[in-house]
Amino acid sequence: MVTTTTTSSSATGSRSESESEFRPTGPGRKERVSPLLDTRGRALRDIRFSVTDRCNFRCVYCMPKEIFGRDYAFMPREELLSFEEITRLARISVANGVEKLRLTGGEPLLRKGLPELVSMLSELRTPDGREVDIAVTTNGSALGHLAADLKQAGLKRVTVSLDSLNDEVFQSMNDVRFPVSKVLSAIDVAQEVGLGPIKINMVVKRGLNDNDIVAMAEHFRGTGHILRFIEFMDVGSTNGWELRQVVSSAEVLARINEVFPIEPLEENYSGETSRRWKYKDGAGEIGVISSVTQSFCHSCTRARISVDGKLYTCLFATGGHDLREMMRGGCSDEELEAKLAWIWNSRTDRYSELRMANTPRQTGKRIEMSYIGG
Ligand code: SAM
Ligand code: SF4
Numbered sequence: 001m002v003t004t005t006t007t008s009s010s011a012t013g014s015r016s017e018s019e020s021e022f023r024p025t026g027p028g029r030k031e032r033v034s035p036l037l038d039t040r041g042r043a044l045r046d047i048r049f050s051v052t053d054r055c056n057f058r059c060v061y062c063m064p065k066e067i068f069g070r071d072y073a074f075m076p077r078e079e080l081l082s083f084e085e086i087t088r089l090a091r092i093s094v095a096n097g098v099e100k101l102r103l104t105g106g107e108p109l110l111r112k113g114l115p116e117l118v119s120m121l122s123e124l125r126t127p128d129g130r131e132v133d134i135a136v137t138t139n140g141s142a143l144g145h146l147a148a149d150l151k152q153a154g155l156k157r158v159t160v161s162l163d164s165l166n167d168e169v170f171q172s173m174n175d176v177r178f179p180v181s182k183v184l185s186a187i188d189v190a191q192e193v194g195l196g197p198i199k200i201n202m203v204v205k206r207g208l209n210d211n212d213i214v215a216m217a218e219h220f221r222g223t224g225h226i227l228r229f230i231e232f233m234d235v236g237s238t239n240g241w242e243l244r245q246v247v248s249s250a251e252v253l254a255r256i257n258e259v260f261p262i263e264p265l266e267e268n269y270s271g272e273t274s275r276r277w278k279y280k281d282g283a284g285e286i287g288v289i290s291s292v293t294q295s296f297c298h299s300c301t302r303a304r305i306s307v308d309g310k311l312y313t314c315l316f317a318t319g320g321h322d323l324r325e326m327m328r329g330g331c332s333d334e335e336l337e338a339k340l341a342w343i344w345n346s347r348t349d350r351y352s353e354l355r356m357a358n359t360p361r362q363t364g365k366r367i368e369m370s371y372i373g374g
């Protein structure tokens with residue numbers, strides 16, 4: 001059963017009473033549902049499901065062709081969590097304080113029947129009856145023809161990755177000659193069907209697309225879409241990451257500010273990974289995700305569930321907890337819930353903090369982003 005308490009959360013140093021959630025437990029009574037807290041007082045609020053490890057792009061920073069070539073062994077279909085299994089895990093997580101679900105991958109739109117999964121997830125409600133925030137991160141290649149179905153299935157938000165407006169640069173980054181124009185038209189379709197405003201993710205890698213920062217800002221200013229610049233990260237073990245290839249968010253902001261003056265905005269909510277800025281002339285908002293230069297481990301409320309149902313408490317983890325095995329072995333919801341609580345309560349992760357402090361980090365082969373979910 002879900003852990004419940006009527007004591008103040010100050011003992012955990014976590015959320016204030018006003019932020020706490022309440023669950024009706026009987027006529028006229030509401031009982032507070034404690035969020036799951038890890039060893040550093042961070043609540044579990046957000047789960048990302050990788051729904052496929054396959055992708056039609058070979059972005060050089062994520063699935064380089066040399067590694068993810070013709071003979072790369074992707075997960076066989078029967079190994080993937082079914083929609084029912086994903087929904088079951090989501091339901092139990094939501095009952096324990098999770099408010100956001102993101103479907104990612106690999107390329108999530110390649111998973112057959114994705115709108116059906118969205119529709120199943122959109123039935124879920126938080127303990128106090130609110131809708132769950134469901135989002136999809138996509139490379140946009142199939143969004144044009146799926147946007148309407150996804151919207152109809154209950155999707156509220158979509159994040160589209162686009163690293164450059166320059167076709168030569170973009171195609172050298174996706175490495176499959178996919179043109180910019182198709183991603184831009186998919187963004188338009190998503191907006192038209194009501195999935196806007198859309199977040200656009202641009203991973204910035206020095207020497208590759210850093211000259212496109214200002215052009216991207218200029219293009220999306222005034223459109224209502226929110227462009228977010230992501231620092232190139234050392235995820236997985238195959239992308240050949242080096243610190244000198246990282247363009248810091250500070251540099252990105254300085255380059256934009258020179259042309260289009262900006263000023264900082266308040267966080268939308270505590271623990272938001274993207275720091276928000278707005279154009280002083282009112283042309284909208286941008287964000288920076290400084291995973292490398294300004295780590296946000298202290299407020300990281302996110303777990304990831306891999307394509308085959310392993311739960312990872314950090315993007316840089318070397319091992320996960322097999323929930324699929326439990327489910328396929330016939331465990332009860334209570335057992336799954338207890339396992340989830342145990343995993344989260346034991347969590348100590350702060351990889352990015354340790355990276356910058358040059359403290360010894362965990363060794364071992366890290367999990368690839370396409371498998372664990374970016
Ligand atoms: N295929 C989808 C897409 O590209 O949007 C979803 C999966 S992708 C792994 C999720 C996000 O992770 C994308 O925005 C991608 O740009 C970002 N990403 C992938 N590898 C990265 C890296 N090494 N550093 C920073 N971001 C990365
Ligand atoms: Fe595919 Fe997304 Fe990775 Fe690019 S970033 S290779 S689109 S999973």
Ligand code: SF4
Nearest residue numbers: 297300314315351352
């Ligand atoms: Fe969260 Fe791990 Fe990233 Fe830190 S390094 S913000 S703990 S996923």
